[in-house]
Amino acid sequence: MSDSYEENSQHLSDCKDCESVPHHPHVSIGKIVAKVPVVLSELSLQLDLDTMIKFPEPVLEIKDVKKRVKLTQCRLLLPTNRLFIKGFVRKNIQYASPSKDIEQNTKSSIASDLHSYTVDVPFQCVTEVKKFLSKPVMPQVNSREEFDFFVAQPLPSGYPEKDELLTSDLSQFHQESTQFYNELPFCELISSKIIEWDEAVDRVSLHKDAPVGEGYFTKVEEKMVIDLKVRLLQNQQARVSSSTNDCCNNHDIEEE
Template sequence: MSSHVRVDYYPKTKHRPESETKVSVVGETICKCPSTPINIQAITSGVVAKIPVVLAELTVSANISSTIKLPEYACEIKNSKKRVKVTQCLLLDDTGMLFIKGFIRKDIQYSTLTDSINGGFYGGLRHFTADVPFSCTTDVIFNGISPAPILVNTSSEFAYSIKQNLFGQEFGTKDKLLSSDKTEYNQISTEFFNDLPYCDLVSAHIVELDEALNTSFPQLNEKTFEERKFNIVEEKIVLDLKIKILQNRQVAIGSSGFKDGYK
């Protein structure tokens, strides 16, 4: 069984109708549902599977410097939430070079300074979202397994021989032209579809220093000894990305040791 609890509250207001000021909270208790385990079926004989294998696991460090201009003057940075977005992580085959590109999405929360009164000051709380780009390359040491060899497309031309009669004063009646046929073109081509290595992002570690540049005293009713206003922030960021490089490969999987074909 489940139970419901409903609480309605009507705050007193002078300028709003009752339908706009109603506050409602609904609670529900969810009961436990029974479950029963079932047998797991699996192949127990040796098989060949195509699965991702780890080529390398590494930490890439990127040093980033950026300047952000806020849409209005602020007096203090309250918080700065960050999310790392990787848009490119490409391993160039036969070189061991990894190309990385992305950006850090920053949501900056800051307070504004409107005015001062009675020894204090007041303002508003704002936020601004900006994308800080980064890109770099790094050499990869394959501490897992080396990438599969690249299979190169091939193309070969072949021809058939022909025998033709010759006409002219310098040729005898029994002379023949033995050559390939120039009126046809024959070719054998093979195209390979190699599996491109790809990246998984494991973690991102950020150390940053944000510093205001164009600080100045605000025009307030009462002067304050500490507060400044600014709208340009310079950032110094050290970004450490932990990355796995994988590739789909055919892997032989031995028997699991079960007696039956399925369990």
């Protein structure tokens, strides 16, 4: 053990200083066109949830609840400007469950085990984006057009000899199609705030010899108000202007 420590110490002592030289980055001067995420809007949403949570075993009391908001969908439907939100609240509930060993319970004490239960509470809503910081680029619609060529064919018997069938060729198919690959708006979750109220709906007394007021439950009715703040973006082409570098920077670039 000591030999290994001495070897590692020797390797660390062999570490020497090394020099580094700064380099000026290669940048474009003047006006350039860049493709960047553009902020379309920042929105605050409020959702109301009312759900029932059923525990896998009797619960004496809830010790702690940890929550995390997760979005599974945030989709702007153009050109309606309607924003569809879907997700869930991940809840990890730590609780005390009465011990199955009844002999450990007395008239003045209750033995319990500490457990946890994780559940996902789903939510969804639709809202309208009424104000844009930057206008979204509307999707271009695909197009498809058919075209034919004129043909003249002789007519069968029963028609005048000089007459011809003037039409298009049914044995051929011609088409021009155009597809546009539009940039899809996307979201970022900025912040979330949850106010909740949990209340047991089936609480009963523990047993006749249990301490006064003690009981257990397996179902909780939960009411939550969720405040979300989301940022709506879209990749767009933007013109970027940059000022001319100073003499020192220009000198550095020439040297490189």
